[in-house]
Amino acid sequence: MIKIYSKNPKFYLAVDCIIFGYDIIEKELKLLLIKRSFEPAKGKWSLSGGFVQEEESLDEAASRILFNLTGLSDLYMEQLYTYGDVNRDPGSRVISTAYFALIGINELDSEIQERNGAHWRSISNLPELIFDHREMVDRALTELINRIKVHPVGFELLPDKFTLVQLQNLYEAIYQRKIDKRNFRKKILSMNLLEKQTDKERETSRKGAWYFRFNEVKYKELTRNGFFFNLTVS
């Protein structure tokens, strides 16, 4: 059996990770980029990636790369697309599977960031990226915009406790447009997935804004019963 397969060529396989973070202060969606540490394109801005190894699946390779870069495991992560053009990497033929991940920007400690040469860059002002990485980012962003409408993935980008203002700001940052405050609140609250806390966020106003938590257990239960998350407003 190996005989038959072995007529065929083999390829380097890479995984590249599009890591989104949300800056709750600047109200901006950001991307974690690194300065590439090896040739070709050494020193250029790049997604963080790496080669798939013998004894790991693609998902495991993506988790390993994410963990090495962030020190975090169990991140929200999803396979996006596989890029297989013949000359996409000038170093050699490499097929790359892109994954996108969502993390809270403050979960990442700056020590790890510096050691890896990782930097958060605003999505609206990205530097030039190597190879086809810009294409990967564009696809990931499109996917994020579509996904956040119908899946509760926005909460992955926020702290456990967040205010409705913060949640709305996140949606506005991703959709790149203003949303009507009353309609947004009406819709998200009507799903009964947010639990009002007893404390308030007091940094940004005198009045303070109530904290909420997303109830994941309830979401899963509702989903089993045919509920569909939907947050398309205004």
Add this chain to the structure above:
Amino acid sequence: MIKIYSKNPKFYLAVDCIIFGYDIIEKELKLLLIKRSFEPAKGKWSLSGGFVQEEESLDEAASRILFNLTGLSDLYMEQLYTYGDVNRDPGSRVISTAYFALIGINELDSEIQERNGAHWRSISNLPELIFDHREMVDRALTELINRIKVHPVGFELLPDKFTLVQLQNLYEAIYQRKIDKRNFRKKILSMNLLEKQTDKERETSRKGAWYFRFNEVKYKELTRNGFFFNLTVS
């Protein structure tokens, strides 16, 4: 530069194609399957696939495999997902990128079908498939169900001229539920994307049903102007 890459392992890369066809008579969605011609799992039911070669992209490999099997080029085709588990293929480690394609079931001549050992099998009664092919099919079906709601891909599964009854039957076959006839017609016709022909289909009724054509040029123009296809009814 090659020096650095060359520390890393290489892998066989395959492409597997989930080819959907729609049987307008039996009102059933079907899948084009083959009896595998080589070990391992020789003689078992399988998606049609093949290994990626040195000088072709993934998309080109998928097109080649589709062309070899069907004799058709320019099919509707889309990358679905990449399967990279370590032991997914018992023959050797192979990473496989799945593509799904939509074709009119009658576009395929039976001579080519027989030569390739290809068979249309009803989606609701699939035989056991090798490796993780069943998982691929399930994902493709989910993707098709989602896609046909918001993209005009159903027309790829029908002849150029089709009746509204046939179109509705197709949607019912994919959604696996009945749709209200008047609401369905109202919605699809209100998009102004179908052009009524001057002739009727006369096989299935005495009265005959008007033929329509999908106007792709108009669809593209509307899309540029912010139009979104949507056919979620009843």
Add this chain to the structure above:
DNA sequence: TATTAAAAGTGTATTAGTTACATTTAAAAA
């Protein structure tokens, strides 16, 4: 040639969901 049978074709009223929009409340700072 009148009748029958079978599928195609058609409209409206009700309900549900989405949108637009402005004032009040809370609390710290002056």
Add this chain to the structure above:
DNA sequence: TTTTTAAATGTAACTAATACACTTTTAATA
């Protein structure tokens, strides 16, 4: 006590989705 700033709140108008049953066409048959 007043001012300032952001958070919080409800309703009416509009639009979209749904439920629903009869008429039309035409070939086959009596």
